Amino acid sequence: MRLVVRLLVILLASSSLLGGAGAADGLIQEDRAEQRLKTIASGLRCPVCQGEAVYDSHSTIANQMKTLIREQVAAGRTDDEIRGFFVTRYGAFVLMEPAASGMNLMIWLFPLLALSAGMLAILVLLGRRRQAVAPPATSVGGTEEFLTRLERLEP
Amino acid sequence: MTTVVSNTRKTFVHAWWKPLLLIATVGLLGLFALGLGRDPTFMPSALVGRAVPDFELATLSAAGRTRSGDLAGNPLIINFWASWCGACRSEHDTLLKLGRELQGSGQVRILGINHRDTASNAERFLSSLGAFPYPSAIDADGRTGVDFGVFGLPETFFVDATGIVRARHIGPLNERDVSRYLAVIGVER
Structure with a gap:
């Protein structure tokens, strides 16, 4: 009888341990799914808000989009597939960052172009100023002439 | 040789910096004006030019289901509405008349x-505003609305006889809008 009780205790203890491990596994998976939700929903624009991401919005549509993302993450779809799902329905507008292709490439390249143009302008101006400042330093003759004239003024 | 090159570059910059600055300023101001003139709530529709999404929904106040496939072959108007939508009340009479x-x-x-x-x-x-002379399907969880890219009510989609969405109207419809959109999907009044 005692043996049976002991065996039962051991069985219970081990099963609860296993159960605990299973629960932890589940938690980690849930955490990972939540992390993916955050990544995807932060990159999607809430259609009814002004410049707010789906992840930050509590509007009905944003909540529905979050539910759909959760469902699709659970169904094993990739981040790109999930983003594509919303782009086909709401258009490229739904992406917080426009894709760097086609006309949108201009949005990415223009600041770089403007910055390089500005830097070039500063370099050219600095070069010109140096050239303009340089000549007086070399005109030693001027100083000498001034000194001779000064000497001539003496009685 | 180098002095010649640097001199030409210098004269080029010297001669052109004023017009260049003017062009850049005018261009930026133009972009700014364009940006100010745009409606920040405007959302381009991804659905226009594409096939109408498939759906199968329960029918309101009637038995049976409404399937997108059953509606093919004719020009089609799909109007998203809800009892909680205030703007839907203002287009109700237009829809009744159109129906x-x-x-x-x-x-x-x-x-x-x-x-x-x-x-x-x-x-x-x-029952308070008048029943539509056409059927309504029930999209209780809003899933079909997502497939249409709907984000605010009312929204109306105009589909041609080949099943391609030709226009999307966001907000309440009026008579003038209706005439314009009907012409787009090949319906004569």
Whole structure:
């Protein structure tokens, strides 16, 4: 009888341990799914808000989009597939960052172009100023002439 | 040789910096004006030019289901509405008139989609404002609305006879809008 009780205790203890491990596994998976939700929903624009991401919005549509993302993450779809799902329905507008292709490439390249143009302008101006400042330093003759004239003024 | 090159560059910059600055300033101001003139709430529709999404929904106040496939072959107007939507009230008369005028003609089919609503509220709404002369399907969880890219009500989609969405109207419809969109999907009034 005692043996049976002991065996039962051991069985219970081990099963609860296993159960605990299973629960932890589940938690980690849930955490990972939540992390993916955050990544995807932060990159999607809430259609009814002004410049707010789906992840930050509590509007009905944003909540529905979050539910759909959760469902699709659970169904094993990739981040790109999930983003594509919303782009086909709401258009490229739904992406917080426009894709760097086609006309949108201009949005990415223009600041770089403007910055390089500005830097070039500063370099050219600095070069010109140096050239303009340089000549007086070399005109030693001027100083000498001034000194001779000064000497001539003496009685 | 180098002095010659640097001199030409210098004269080029010297001669052109004023016009260049003017062009850049005017261009930026132009972009700014364009940006100010745009409606920040405007959302381009991804659906225009594409096939109407498939759906199968319960029918409001009637038995049976509404399937997108059953509606193919004719120009189609799909109107998303709800009892909780205030702006839907202001387009209600336009829709009633349009329904009475076109539903019997066989030229075009009209379908209402009751979006994120309860059947009882929807029925109460229709009994107080007048029932549509055409059927409505129930999209209680809003899933079909997502497939259409719907984000605010009312929204109306105009589909041509080949099943391609030709226009999307966001906000309440008026007579003038309706005439314009009907022409786009090949319906003569």
